[in-house]
Every structure is written in C-alpha cells, then in structure tokens.
Amino acid sequence: MAHFGMIGLGTMGRNMALNLADHGFEVCGYDPNENQRKRLEEEAAGKPATSAGSLQDLVNNLQSPKIIMMLVPAGKIVDAVIDGLLPLLQKGDIIIDGGNSHFIDTERRFQTLKNSGIHFIGMGVSGGEEGARNGPSMMPGGDKESYEQVKNILESIAAKAEGEPCAYMGNTAAGHYVKMLHNGIEYAMMQMISEVYSLIKISGFSNGELSSVFGEWHQGELQSFLVEITSLIFNKKDEETGKDLVDMILDRAQQKGTGLWTTQSALELNVPTPTIDIAVTMRYLSALKAERVKAAGYFDYHKTNISTDKEVIKTICGEALYFGFTIAYAQGIKLIQAASATSNYEIDIKKVLKIWRGGCIIRSAMLNDLHKAYLQEPDLQIVITSPLFSKKLSEKRNSVVALLKTAMDTGTPAAAFASALNYFDAYTSAQLPANLIQAQRDFFGAHTYERIDKEGSFHSKWTS
Numbered sequence: 001m002a003h004f005g006m007i008g009l010g011t012m013g014r015n016m017a018l019n020l021a022d023h024g025f026e027v028c029g030y031d032p033n034e035n036q037r038k039r040l041e042e043e044a045a046g047k048p049a050t051s052a053g054s055l056q057d058l059v060n061n062l063q064s065p066k067i068i069m070m071l072v073p074a075g076k077i078v079d080a081v082i083d084g085l086l087p088l089l090q091k092g093d094i095i096i097d098g099g100n101s102h103f104i105d106t107e108r109r110f111q112t113l114k115n116s117g118i119h120f121i122g123m124g125v126s127g128g129e130e131g132a133r134n135g136p137s138m139m140p141g142g143d144k145e146s147y148e149q150v151k152n153i154l155e156s157i158a159a160k161a162e163g164e165p166c167a168y169m170g171n172t173a174a175g176h177y178v179k180m181l182h183n184g185i186e187y188a189m190m191q192m193i194s195e196v197y198s199l200i201k202i203s204g205f206s207n208g209e210l211s212s213v214f215g216e217w218h219q220g221e222l223q224s225f226l227v228e229i230t231s232l233i234f235n236k237k238d239e240e241t242g243k244d245l246v247d248m249i250l251d252r253a254q255q256k257g258t259g260l261w262t263t264q265s266a267l268e269l270n271v272p273t274p275t276i277d278i279a280v281t282m283r284y285l286s287a288l289k290a291e292r293v294k295a296a297g298y299f300d301y302h303k304t305n306i307s308t309d310k311e312v313i314k315t316i317c318g319e320a321l322y323f324g325f326t327i328a329y330a331q332g333i334k335l336i337q338a339a340s341a342t343s344n345y346e347i348d349i350k351k352v353l354k355i356w357r358g359g360c361i362i363r364s365a366m367l368n369d370l371h372k373a374y375l376q377e378p379d380l381q382i383v384i385t386s387p388l389f390s391k392k393l394s395e396k397r398n399s400v401v402a403l404l405k406t407a408m409d410t411g412t413p414a415a416a417f418a419s420a421l422n423y424f425d426a427y428t429s430a431q432l433p434a435n436l437i438q439a440q441r442d443f444f445g446a447h448t449y450e451r452i453d454k455e456g457s458f459h460s461k462w463t464s
C-alpha cells in the first residue's frame with residue numbers, strides 16, 4: 001500500500017513523484033495517458049513508485065487516510081478530478097491541489113470538500129521541473145490539522161532555505177493566494193530585467209557581455225534565480241543556426257493568467273500594485289507583434305544604439321533593478337497582507353518571505369533583508385521605510401531617474417521602472433494632488449469632500 005497518490009504524471013507530477021520516492025515514500029501515480037504512466041515506472045527504476053490504471057485502482061492502492069496530490073492544469077480539469085475522486089474517498093482523506101489554481105476556485109473547493117468530510121489543501125508549488133525533482137518551494141494552505149498530517153512528507157521533499165523547508169501558509173486558499181502573488185512578483189521582476197536588457201543592448205553590449213553583467217550582478221546584492229538564469233540565457237547558442245538563441249526568439253511574451261489574477265485581486269482589494277499590473281500589460285503589448293511592426297513604420301524616434309559610457313549604464317541598470325525588485329516585493333507583500341485580513345487567511349508574512357528564499361522562481365538574496373525587516377518591525381507597513389531599505393532606496397532612486405531619462409530619450413519602453421518610481425514617489429509624498437480630484441467630483445456630482453481643518457463631509461456650490 002502506497003503512502004502517497006499522485007494524479008497527473010506530466011513533467012511536474014512525475015518529477016514530484018520521483019522526488020517522493022527518493023525520500024522513501026511509496027508513491028502510486030495515475031494519469032489517463034498510458035505513456036505518462038509507463039514513463040513514471042521506467043524512470044522510477046527500483047525506486048518505490050508505481051502507477052495505477054484508473055482512479056479506482058489508485059485509491060485502492062493507498063493507505064488510509066489516503067493522501068492524494070493533483071498536479072494537473074488549473075481550471076475545469078481540477079474540478080473533474082475531484083468529482084471523480086469524491087465517490088472513492090472517505091471522511092478524513094486528504095486531497096492536495098498542487099497546481100496553479102485560482103484562489104477563488106480553491107476557496108470554493110475547500111468549502112465543498114469540507115462539507116463531505118474530505119480535507120483539501122490548496123498548495124502553490126514553484127520551481128519548475130528541476131524544483132519538482134530535487135526540491136520545490138511549496139506553499140500549502142487549508143486547515144492546519146490536515147497540514148499536520150502531510151507536513152512530514154512535504155517537508156522531506158521541499159527545497160530548504162537555510163535548512164527551513166515549506167511551511168503552512170494559512171487558512172483556505174492562503175497557499176494558492178501566496179503562490180499567485182509569487183507569480184505576480186515574478187512577472188514584475190522579469191519585466192524589469194527585460195527593460196534593463198533593452199537599454200544595455202542599445203548601449204553596445206554584446207550578448208556575451210550581457211551574460212557577464214548579469215553574472216556579476218548575481219554575485220552581489222541582486223543575487224537571485226532570475227538574474228542567474230538571465231546570465232545563462234545570453235550564453236546559449238541556437239543548435240539550428242549557431243546564433244545566440246535569445247536573438248532567435250520571437251518577442252511575444254505569453255502568460256497563463258496568474259499575473260492577471262494578481263492584478264484583478266489587487267484592484268478589487270484597492271491595493272496599488274502598479275509594477276505588477278504594468279508587467280501584465282506589457283506582456284499583452286508584446287503580443288501585438290504584427291500591429292507593433294506596422295506602427296513602427298510610421299515613427300522614427302527609436303534609437304538602436306547610443307554612445308553612453310557602458311560602465312555608467314551598467315551601474316545605473318544594476319541599481320535600478322535593486323530599486324525595482326524592492327518595490328515589486330513591497331507591492332506584493334502589501335497585497336498578501338490585505339487579502340489575508342479580508343479573507344481571514346491568517347498569513348504570517350515572515351513565513352512567506354522565509355520560504356520564498358528557497359526553490360522558487362523569485363528567490364533572491366534580497367528576501368533575507370525583507371524577512372529581517374519584518375522580524376525587526378512586525379507591524380511594518382511597507383518595507384521601503386525599514387532602515388534596511390530606506391537609505392539604499394534614496395541612493396538608488398537617482399539611478400532609476402537616469403535609466404528613465406535614457407529610456408525616454410531613446411524611445412525604449414521602461415514602463416515597469418516608471419511605475420516603480422511613481423509608486424515610490426507617490427507613497428512617499430505627504431501631499432498628493434487628490435484634493436483637486438475631490439473638488440472636481442464634488443463640482444460635477446456633489447460627491448462631497450473632506451477638509452483639512454475639520455472632520456466631516458462637505459459639499460460646495462461651485463458656480464453661482
């Protein structure tokens with residue numbers, strides 16, 4: 001009898017099953033595709049991982065309480081698998097959804113399964129194929145009691161950040177909410193890296209030099225998975241043409257929805273996350289390739305090379321990235337906190353920052369300081385005011401301004417940096433021009449306004 005059931009034996013499910021088997025857990029996998037089942041058995045070669053030919057067989061092969069993880073595409077397939085499993089399970093069994101499910105779906109599934117006595121854990125998993133095989137970052141949420149039952153298994157296979165494995169994120173959909181935010185921040189960081197890429201490129205850096213620049217940054221305060229892989233990407237040759245592979249890739253970014261969901265949730269909760277929002281928007285803009293090519297023919301202000309000092313550009317870009325990454329994390333953290341308060345997730349942001357340090361796509365050295373900032377001041381409203389960040393941000397702000405000036409002069413879009421700077425400038429402004437907006441609202445719609453000298457709502461007759 002196996003300890004653990006895995007449904008969905010694609011790249012993630014198969015690798016996670018093998019990871020579990022490596023750690024001595026007997027796994028039984030199921031996938032409707034026979035080839036995927038065979039592949040698991042072949043790759044398991046001697047390890048305790050087998051496959052079942054149907055959901056019923058899978059359930060029959062498991063010890064009770066049955067622990068079954070699904071790693072299937074988010075959406076209707078998750079519901080279909082749950083519907084198939086429900087008649088086969090008993091009270092106390094545990095289903096874990098390890099896919100990138102929308103947190104709203106997870107909340108609904110959690111409630112439905114709770115009514116049937118089945119425990120449901122919505123768990124964000126990050127780290128791709130490599131992570132699944134050797135140590136993913138896992139963000140489980142649901143009820144604490146069921147987490148305690150699977151804790152040992154999950155902790156054994158999880159990525160460890162300074163010895164710390166995954167941790168319970170909070171109630172109901174907390175795990176998927178945290179993973180969604182991880183992806184929103186991922187979008188923002190990737191967008192800023194790509195903006196830096198375009199500026200450095202027009203400053204005359206070859207791909208080899210770009211690789212070295214990112215490699216150098218990865219040795220310093222920008223140390224992160226995304227900066228590291230960017231360095232490796234610039235060195236990769238296309239096997240077909242022998243050219244640099246990055247130059248052979250069409251500039252049209254795709255997305256599966258987690259960035260959009262982050263932005264939707266932020267707008268609904270009235271939390272400003274402009275750097276994440278613009279990263280989503282820029283993916284949509286990149287997708288308009290044919291329209292962009294056509295429009296480019298009408299204008300000639302884009303510069304493809306500039307004669308600035310390469311060292312200066314490198315410094316500006318590196319500092320701007322530090323500033324931008326901080327703002328992206330700051331916005332994401334604030335959204336998690338707001339959602340946690342609204343939905344009673346009871347998420348401890350310190351735990352989130354701690355586990356993000358290992359195995360996930362947005363892991364970075366900066367997370368150590370972010371974590372420290374909340375340890376020092378648990379009620380910190382935003383990291384930019386923490387002494388660990390405030391001085392650095394004031395210093396690096398000039399580099400963001402310099403980057404944006406160059407970007408604007410050369411017609412190079414740098415929307416994520418612009419949004420990060422504007423967010424910072426607005427958040428640190430004691431006075432914004434919103435008084436005028438209030439006056440206008442009251443003028444045309446009698447929407448009233450508050451005054452600076454006394455409490456209450458006021459309306460004025462604006463014309464005679």
Ligand code: 6PG
Pocket residue numbers: 100125126127128183186254255256257258259360361
């Ligand atoms: C991870 C990644 C993973 C996936 C992204 C890609 O944490 O391992 O975030 O979940 O690669 O969801 O998302 P897009 O296709 O939307 O870019």
